[in-house]
Amino acid sequence: MKRIIVISLILLMLPVFAVIGQQKEVNLYGSAEVRTIEYLAQQYEKETGVRVNWIRLSSGETLAKLRAESANPQGDVWWGGTTDPHSIAALEGLTEDYKPSIYDEIDPRFRDPLGNGSVIGVYVGALGFSVNKKLLDKMGLPVPKGWEDLLDPRYKGLIGVANINTSGTALTTLATQIFRLGEDEGMEYMKKLHANISNYTKSGSAPGILAGRGEIAIAIIFLHDSIYHAEQGYPVIPVAPVEGTGFEIGAVNLIAGAPNPEEAKKFIDWVISAKTQEGLGSVGSYQIPTNINAKVPDVAIPIDEVNTVDYDFNWVAENGTRIMDRWTREVFVLPR
Amino acid sequence: MISSAIKKEQFIWIGSIVVFMLLVVLPFYAPLNQGTAELLTEGDFSGTLWNVRYEAPAAALLLPLLLISAILAMSPIRKKLKLRLFLAISLLGITLFLVQVVLLTPELKLTSGAFILFFTFLTLLALTLSRMGIIRGDSFISGSILSISVLLVIFILFPLLVILVRSVVVEGSLKPGNFIRTLTAYPSTMRILKNSILMAGTVGVLSTIIGLAFALVVERSRFRLRQFMRAFSLLPIITPPFVIGLAIIFMFGRAGWFTSGILGLRVNFVFGYFGIVLAQTLSFAPMAFLILSGVIRSLDSALEEASYTLGSSRWHSFKTIIWPLLRPGLANAFLLSVIESLADFGNPILLGGDFDVLATSIYLAIVGRYDEMLAACLGLVLLSITLTTFIIQRYWVGNRSYVTVTGKPSRNRLLPLPKGLDYTLVGGTILWVVLTVTLYGSVITGSFVKLWGINYEFTLQHYKYFLEVGLESYFTTLKLAAISAPITATMGLMVAYLVSRYTFFGKKTFEFTSMLSFAIPGTIVGIGYVMTFNTGPLFFAGTAMILIICFVFRNMPVGIRSGMAALQQIDVSLEEASITLGASNFYTLRKVVLPLIKPAIFSGLVFAFVRSMTAISAVIFLVTAKTKLATTVILGRIEGGKLGIATAYCTVLIVTMMIAIGIMYFFTNRTSKQNNAVAV
Amino acid sequence: MDETMTGTADLRFENITKKFGNVTAVNDVSFQIDHGKLVTLLGPSGCGKTTILRMIAGLEVPTSGKIYLGGEDITDMPPNERKITMVFQSYALFPHMNVYQNISYGLKVKKWKKDRIQVAVKEALDVVGLKGLEMRGASELSGGQQQRVALARALVLKPKVLLFDEPLSNLDAKLRNRMRGEIRNLQKDLGITSVYVTHDQSEALAIADRIVVMDNSIISQIGGPVELYTRPENNFVADFIGEANIVEGELLKVEGDLALIKLGGMQLKVPYSSRPEAGTPVRVMIRPEDILIQPEGKTGITGKIEFAMYQGAMNDYTVVTEMGELRINDYETKGVVKVRGTKVSLSFREDSLFIVH
Structure with missing residues (x-):
């Protein structure tokens, strides 16, 4: 009996003997909505028979995970999420440069946001407002057309955006103002906007739900999320700011030291293909495809129809933490 | 009595030989991405101690040490001298092992061979200590104390130390000021x-x-x-987690049913x-x-x-x-x-x-x-x-x-x-x-309506969707909770038993450390584990094992507390009676103590299970593509605005836990026909 | 492991000391218990007697010294290998088991066959007089029955030494008396070396072959019941065992085994345990029943009755004399109680005095 205990204690210490299946597989870290990742995994399995182990993590969580696992990477592909964490990962050698076989099919404006081949653009999303028109109508307020409209004191407590410290979407919002107005003026704008903010959420897309549920009236989120929420039955409409807006380039990357590098490359080629990118619309992922051959979903607003600012991804990568801290010190602490 | 002494020596003799033979085939260490099973099926013996005797000389020395202890066990020398020699051998073995572990590069992880070797010497030490009477109680007790102590150090103290080191070591050199500097530079501290x-x-x-x-x-x-x-x-x-939060948003948010719907x-x-x-x-x-x-x-x-x-x-x-x-x-x-x-x-x-x-x-x-x-x-x-x-x-x-x-x-x-x-x-x-019930009701209702706050039409679509996409993480969660709960309860009771019934060196520290995880926030456990166990020599990251370990050590304190409370109600002389009747400590524990503290076992099991099912903060960094857990999936759904499926999933979890508690209640009380509440 | 614990053995304590932290519970104690004898450890609570018992059982480990069982050193041997069983003060019956399960517990540990266990348990139940109660729950028994089950449970293993830790203290006076007798007879019949801890001196006298009197972590005196009662070596033993009057006398001279002392005007020859020095004051023990009380004027010392109590079998007097207060148990004049204030003459029974130190 004693021996049983001793043995079970030993067993407790033994790592589970990893049973390595003979089946081909690829491990996917996805930093977009769950439904999107799920779709990619199921679709790829259906088409190729390769098993996709996937997990949905925010881009920050993924970066943390890649760092943690750098000694023995568990993931093969990182799909989705804004450019910045991808570029940090590339800089730290956590991802490998890979040039997909159909690189030429990707819109040259978006395929290489940093200009060094380290990140592959796989979708584009423009920043905008998700407006609960029903609520605004009830309150007798107009639908805002652009950034400057948001400063109208009548919107006090009705606008939501994520916290810049915790969300890529919110950082894009701040950077957009800086590219639109210059750094100091951009901060001034954020201070004025601050007065109207209901609350800052942790997650970038969370304000969209709040607007949909009527907790707030206007959410600053990516337009494709707004379109999806509207489709889900929330009374919201997407609005692209007239003054010009920022955008994200969703990225895909090959993880350095991936356990299944060949499968990973095939998967990357597959997600870039026009067919895959088009297919995402079917689960409500209305990001704009970067493959020039892919059809933009009907409900989506094509990026060319949106007035965009001159968004410098390299500048954001270099100055991200600095403007984050500046915003926290100068804007976030102000009363409202 | 002479025969039993011989039996123990046979145990050492046979044990040493068996371990020695195991070590011929089992790898001592391996590259991080390879496991024992894989190496064995491939016929790769490059990691066995014999093959790495030059790379890991200190560990290789343990092989002859094993043989020496096997020979010693059967040699006819005085018992006192023999015990002293065993003590020396086991301490030397453990020291050599630890030295070797420190010297290993982080690209290698210890594997089955190493763990078996370590616990062999630990068992030898336990046997010796109990025979020498240094730890009162038999080898089961001394073995448990030593093993649990080792586990506590590895899985509770070591990760904390790693975090501490990480906060004051910048690019390889110690900078204690870094802690203050980092905190003052961060604007929100x-x-x-x-x-x-x-x-x-x-x-x-x-x-x-x-x-x-x-x-x-x-x-x-x-x-x-x-x-x-x-x-x-x-x-x-x-x-x-999230259920109450979601419910509060549903009921009291600006568009909440109560605040907006009723009060306007x-x-x-x-x-x-x-x-x-x-x-x-x-x-x-x-x-x-x-x-x-x-x-x-x-x-x-x-x-x-x-x-x-x-x-x-x-x-x-x-x-x-x-x-x-x-x-x-x-x-x-x-x-x-x-x-x-x-x-x-x-x-x-x-x-x-x-x-x-x-x-x-x-x-x-x-x-x-x-x-x-x-x-x-x-x-x-x-x-x-x-x-x-x-x-x-x-x-x-x-x-x-x-x-x-x-x-x-x-x-x-x-x-x-x-x-x-x-x-x-x-x-x-x-x-x-009423407030609690309303809140829960809103979550359950939320899982049956199209879109809470907007469209209250009845639907089962969220459950249908859950069946399509949620089952994998659901079963992973259920499996891990079901595995970890009994281990947690057992360890907790074991600690409670050792602490309340035995005196040994360092008992206070032992008890404090085992209760410590109650005070360590999950987020810290999560980062600590990630920072500690993602490189060699102790590599568990990316496996279900690390989640189980995390659950066990995080949820142990409640098992310990209920165990200690229950043990305090039991007259020690019952156990002493059992022992004087010839029973071992382990037999006593099984036949006398455990039947009498069933309620504590039950609450320990329930708590461990429930906490494992609902853990979020500690596991958020530990889950992998192969081990998705319910809570992280729910959090993802909430962030994605899919509140319907999130609430459906939560409802399924609540029902699951209630059923599981019922089953555990049935099993822990199945055999208790007699009245336990006799004052003795 | 041996199948049974056949054959009892003698037990020897050699310079045993036990410390709990800074407190010395047992201080350099040595004694021997012969094969088949019943020895009681007697003393007030906190004297270390229970600690000694627990060391014999192996439940405590001596700080220093050796314990030998049948010539073998068992000092460091785990309790479950000692073949020494114990009857606990609280009986320690397993509350979740019935009588049969309780008694068969130790046999099951030894992996006996079922039919052999049945026979043994039946035999043990016969011995303690509990036939037919096998299936009773431990909690459904009376105190005396619980006591017997505990005894049967310890006996069934045929231990080398049987230990009793104040086994009768939870019983009422009548039952206690009966159980004493039963335990004594059983022990004699089975010839099991036994150690019996009690704080009750009458129990010790009634049951023991030998008594070890403990006082404050050391042995005060070892001896047979009669020896301890009639020849206590010191004040403590004299006082602890039975009632005793201790009076001061003057030693005149020592003549062989006897000492000539002067006691309240009388000269008496009194035995002693350790040789006193001539010319020094000595303390003399007189048992209350050894003082004759007579009307004033007879020989002996005079005194005045301070308390007089009728006790049925005897009259209990406290008499103030020149030697101090003396306690007297008068079994002679039944029924007639002298009143308080009566002047009386007291004389001492021949051979009943003893010099203590």
């Missing part, structure tokens, strides 16, 4: 510190008040349905301080209730009766007799609620708004700013606060009401409360129950 303390203080006070009200009503009210109140007050314990108000108090405080109070009042109901139950009514007979009024008796006796329990409930509140992650992440607290900031430092060092520094701040609170709780008030956390049912009928107080409390607690 003071704010989140203030927020955390404000939040925890409020929640501590409110949880204690509500817990006390419930305890008084359930234990001493005239109210007929008081046992009913107990069930409802405990409901939040089996709740996945547009108030924004849910996100931030008020929302968190409400959610946490709902979550932690049950714990305060459990502590305080134990205290109230154990109050001797004779004292009160004495007070009445001395002519004081009922109210006066309450004030002068019950209240002073309650105070340590209240302090206990307050401090434990404070710890829970500080460590809570699920509620602040959902309801925080701009109101950042330490637990979430640590997480956000990693995921928003990609700054692990900041996370480590903030982690240390949080840890030092919770630890201080924990130490105050344990050493200042802990001992005075410790026993009663899970006391046995009372024998004597207790006196009812003064009337006025009784009615007030019953009223207040009924309101609270």
